Amino acid sequence: MVETHFPELDATVPPPPRRGILSTASLYKLAIYIILIVAAFIAMVPFGYVVSTSLKSTMSLFAYPPDWLPDEPTLDNYRNLIDRYPFWRWLMNSAIVAGSVTLIKLVVDSMAGYAFAKMRFPGKEPLFLLVLISLMVPFAALLIPTFIIVRELGLLNTYWGLILPGLASPIGIFMMRQFIESLPSDLENAARLDGCSEFQIYRRVILPLIKPGLVVLGVFTFMTQWTSYLWPLVAATKPQMATLTVGARSLTSDFTQDWGLNSAAAVLSMLPMILVFIFLQRYFIAGSIAGALKE
Amino acid sequence: MAQVEFIQVGKSYGETGAVHNVNLTVDDSEFLVLLGPSGCGKSTLLKMVAGLEDVTAGEIRIDGRVVNYVKPGDRNVAMVFQNYALYPHMTVQENIGFPLKMTKVPKDQIRERVTRTAAILGLDGLLDRRPEQLSGGQRQRVALARSIIREPAVFLMDEPLSNLDAQLRVQTREELLKLHERLQTTTIYVTHDQIEAMTMGHRIVVMRSGVVQQVGRPQDVYDNPANTFVAAFLGSPRINLQTGKLDGATFGGDGFVVPLNSKLAGAASAVTAGSDVALGVRPEDIEVRVGAVEASGDKIALDGVVSLVEPVGSDLYVRAQTGNVDWMARTEARLPVEPGQAVTLVLNLEHAHLFGEDGRNLAS
Ligand SMILES: Nc1ncnc2c1ncn2[C@@H]1O[C@H](COP(=O)(O)OP(=O)(O)O)[C@@H](O)[C@H]1O
Numbered sequence: 001m002v003e004t005h006f007p008e009l010d011a012t013v014p015p016p017p018r019r020g021i022l023s024t025a026s027l028y029k030l031a032i033y034i035i036l037i038v039a040a041f042i043a044m045v046p047f048g049y050v051v052s053t054s055l056k057s058t059m060s061l062f063a064y065p066p067d068w069l070p071d072e073p074t075l076d077n078y079r080n081l082i083d084r085y086p087f088w089r090w091l092m093n094s095a096i097v098a099g100s101v102t103l104i105k106l107v108v109d110s111m112a113g114y115a116f117a118k119m120r121f122p123g124k125e126p127l128f129l130l131v132l133i134s135l136m137v138p139f140a141a142l143l144i145p146t147f148i149i150v151r152e153l154g155l156l157n158t159y160w161g162l163i164l165p166g167l168a169s170p171i172g173i174f175m176m177r178q179f180i181e182s183l184p185s186d187l188e189n190a191a192r193l194d195g196c197s198e199f200q201i202y203r204r205v206i207l208p209l210i211k212p213g214l215v216v217l218g219v220f221t222f223m224t225q226w227t228s229y230l231w232p233l234v235a236a237t238k239p240q241m242a243t244l245t246v247g248a249r250s251l252t253s254d255f256t257q258d259w260g261l262n263s264a265a266a267v268l269s270m271l272p273m274i275l276v277f278i279f280l281q282r283y284f285i286a287g288s289i290a291g292a293l294k295e
Numbered sequence: 296m297a298q299v300e301f302i303q304v305g306k307s308y309g310e311t312g313a314v315h316n317v318n319l320t321v322d323d324s325e326f327l328v329l330l331g332p333s334g335c336g337k338s339t340l341l342k343m344v345a346g347l348e349d350v351t352a353g354e355i356r357i358d359g360r361v362v363n364y365v366k367p368g369d370r371n372v373a374m375v376f377q378n379y380a381l382y383p384h385m386t387v388q389e390n391i392g393f394p395l396k397m398t399k400v401p402k403d404q405i406r407e408r409v410t411r412t413a414a415i416l417g418l419d420g421l422l423d424r425r426p427e428q429l430s431g432g433q434r435q436r437v438a439l440a441r442s443i444i445r446e447p448a449v450f451l452m453d454e455p456l457s458n459l460d461a462q463l464r465v466q467t468r469e470e471l472l473k474l475h476e477r478l479q480t481t482t483i484y485v486t487h488d489q490i491e492a493m494t495m496g497h498r499i500v501v502m503r504s505g506v507v508q509q510v511g512r513p514q515d516v517y518d519n520p521a522n523t524f525v526a527a528f529l530g531s532p533r534i535n536l537q538t539g540k541l542d543g544a545t546f547g548g549d550g551f552v553v554p555l556n557s558k559l560a561g562a563a564s565a566v567t568a569g570s571d572v573a574l575g576v577r578p579e580d581i582e583v584r585v586g587a588v589e590a591s592g593d594k595i596a597l598d599g600v601v602s603l604v605e606p607v608g609s610d611l612y613v614r615a616q617t618g619n620v621d622w623m624a625r626t627e628a629r630l631p632v633e634p635g636q637a638v639t640l641v642l643n644l645e646h647a648h649l650f651g652e653d654g655r656n657l658a659s
């Protein structure tokens with residue numbers, strides 16, 4: 001065998017220049033950090049207050065001036081919430097609905113986005129226009145028609161009744177299309193010649209390359225569903241189908257307002273979101289930066 | 296090994312045509328180059344062979360089989376793309392092995408063939424890198440490796456060298472030819488670079504606006520261009536094309552007269568006296584002399600004044616004016632001439648051409 005050999009002409013990259021510790025650049029950075037820390041602190045105050053409230057006994061709630069760190073922190077509110085209300089059930093309902101909507105949306109939206117971005121088919125332009133138009137209709141305007149449809153389908157108080165309407169938001173399709181459109185078409189062409197079917201191109205080439213976009217869409221969808229209130233309120237009237245938001249609201253009766261209990265519910269329902277963010281932060285930040293995909 | 300036939304192949308995007316009536320046979324083991332300016336339909340033609348674009352007219356056959364409606368993956372062709380189209384999320388190893396994986400070759404066989412192919416292209420140490428960690432030349436080799444691993448019947452290459460720097464381009468050109476020598480795979484190679492076309496092609500196909508202008512061995516096409524477009528596209532500096540009228544056995548240009556040699560006179564007999572024609576003389580067929588020179592045989596002497604001198608090291612490009620026209624001459628590097636100087640241009644008509652009003656070479 002004759003070995004062919006291609007010498008390469010790699011240029012070596014010089015190391016970045018070192019800077020003095022107190023150069024103008026680092027002073028500027030310091031100022032930015034201080035501003036950001038102050039802003040972060042301000043943003044955290046209400047959150048901290050909710051956490052603190054959830055740890056207070058009912059008596060100490062109305063102390064003035066408010067004490068930020070309760071003298072005798074107590075888990076009574078949490079115990080109360082879990083013992084007297086179907087809190088775990090609500091949490092599970094929320095997880096099932098938000099999780100299913102997120103997963104199904106990722107699949108459907110990325111597929112639709114691929115079709116709109118890369119495939120040629122009759123009616124593509126008008127169809128996409130339709131998607132865009134539906135983007136402009138506020139959900140409140142759709143609430144009653146959606147309710148009637150879901151009721152007629154007999155899906156009130158079912159998981160599908162909670163999940164299906166959540167799938168119909170077109171923003172994900174739009175976003176995926178933008179992501180996929182930025183991928184060079186020769187990638188699909190190469191895959192086609194390498195023997196991929198259309199689905200394999202989607203699965204093995206497109207999907208891995210839009211991972212940051214999928215994460216962003218996933219987090220947004222999950223967050224929207226986790227905090228959605230209006231639709232679960234009308235679609236799930238039975239207590240055992242209530243989601244966290246609806247359940248938490250039911251803690252407040254017409255006569256009493258237990259702030260400690262409410263705060264405990266708020267803290268517990270925030271936890272999953274925080275976890276999601278922490279785990280996906282890396283992708284999330286990468287994906288939010290536009291053009292991160294360009295080769 | 297395969298033969299590729301184009302039979303009245305055409306491509307249109309809606310109303311506008313990109314490729315018109317291409318009739319061509321690429322022989323088994325041939326290295327055929329499609330040459331033409333950007334936008335002339337080279338890539339479109341290539342993509343039709345690959346199955347990435349529909350054929351809107353005519354037939355393409357690979358080894359006698361009409362492939363118009365065969366899926367790209369089933370045509371047994373491989374393509375190297377201009378910007379390589381490596382899968383960014385896969386390692387070099389996975390990139391090269393991908394076509395095998397998609398055709399369900401067993402894993403251990405894939406590994407073995409990847410190793411072997413990588414060795415051929417000198418990619419041994421890079422198998423675990425990702426495309427972003429490679430230099431341009433290395434990416435190019437990975438793209439090549441991915442296309443040869445399947446041992447396809449036909450290679451399609453779309454300007455594969457255009458993203459490399461000049462030095463690497465020359466090296467890779469040679470390597471590609473060696474690779475072709477060794478694999479003997481029928482290759483259709485697209486480029487807009489005439490040097491690449493001349494040096495690499497067994498035959499070249501010159502295209503313009505979707506129409507094939509000429510097909511032939513590089514030197515034949517260079518020596519006998521079918522029309523003014525081909526004449527002007529091949530050769531640097533460009534061929535001198537002077538318009539004028541035929542008057543018996545002389546060509547009357549704008550402020551100068553050239554008596555035709557027997558070859559040109561023969562070509563001129565194809566048109567009526569007094570027709571508009573163009574005389575084409577390549578810069579290397581013009582000698583610049585200081586002082587008077589006698590015309591003899593194929594050589595014609597014209598008085599001129601130098602207007603521009605461009606040294607390129609190995610040669611000297613001299614532009615000189617005769618009558619109302621400019622001639623570009625390619626002369627020996629150290630000729631002592633300077634702008635403003637009166638010189639004699641000696642036109643060697645042995646390889647000169649006369650083109651008719653429609654641009655066609657009158658000799659053909
Ligand atoms: N998808 C397309 N839609 C419409 N016109 C196209 C499309 N692709 C290429 N063309 C046109 O076809 C012609 C040939 O293009 P191409 O084959 O890419 O040229 P080349 O590769 O020789 O530079 C060009 O005029 C180009 O504008």
Ligand SMILES: [Mg+2]
Binds near residue numbers: 337
């Ligand atoms: Mg092209």
